[in-house]
Amino acid sequence: MARTQQTGRPSEARTRLLNTALKIFYAEGIHSVGIDRIVEEAQVTRATLYRHFLGKEELVVAYLNEADAAMRAQAEQAAARGHSPADTVRELSRAIAGGIRSPEFRGCAFLNAAAEYPDPEHPVHRAVLAHREWFQTTVTELFTQIRAASAEPAARHFVMLRDGAMASGCLSDAEVVCETFLRGVEGLLQAQIAPETAETGTRAG
Structure with missing residues (x-):
């Protein structure tokens, strides 16, 4: 404290x-x-x-907590608009892409902090893991509403797409990175939605 x-x-x-x-x-x-x-x-x-x-360590944890709160607010705003779960994932993805496109973008604050504090028992690293756990859980809940049977692997795929975009956005053309990320998310969503559509069509026939 x-x-x-x-x-x-x-x-x-x-x-x-x-x-x-x-x-x-x-x-x-x-x-x-x-x-x-x-x-x-x-x-x-x-x-x-x-x-x-x-001391500085506690200030760093507070810094990460502020970044975490901003991300949670972003996710809550996307969910509060009342879109379908798939559209909520799309909106969250567009918000992530918007951050990458920002001139001030320097990568993911949490991945950056984890690289500087690799000890899993360090308070800074634990703050990173707490954020990651929340984000993974939030995305999994969204994908569960789309197709529960494959929600966990789909959510892990989404997080990996996001992490890759965050890393690439510092090194490559941000616009290309964002377009690639958003196409990847859309492909992931369609793979989740398509089986449900196919099953509906089969029952209707």
């Missing part, structure tokens, strides 16, 4: 620290950015940072 108990609205200093961490850690990497850089850009003192976070 953070050194300062968070009740009600976060303090302005904590918000500045977290926003600064979000920007710099994502753009430049975590290990390359020191506490002095964070406090300088956030325009706070080291003492202020330590009133809100036990």
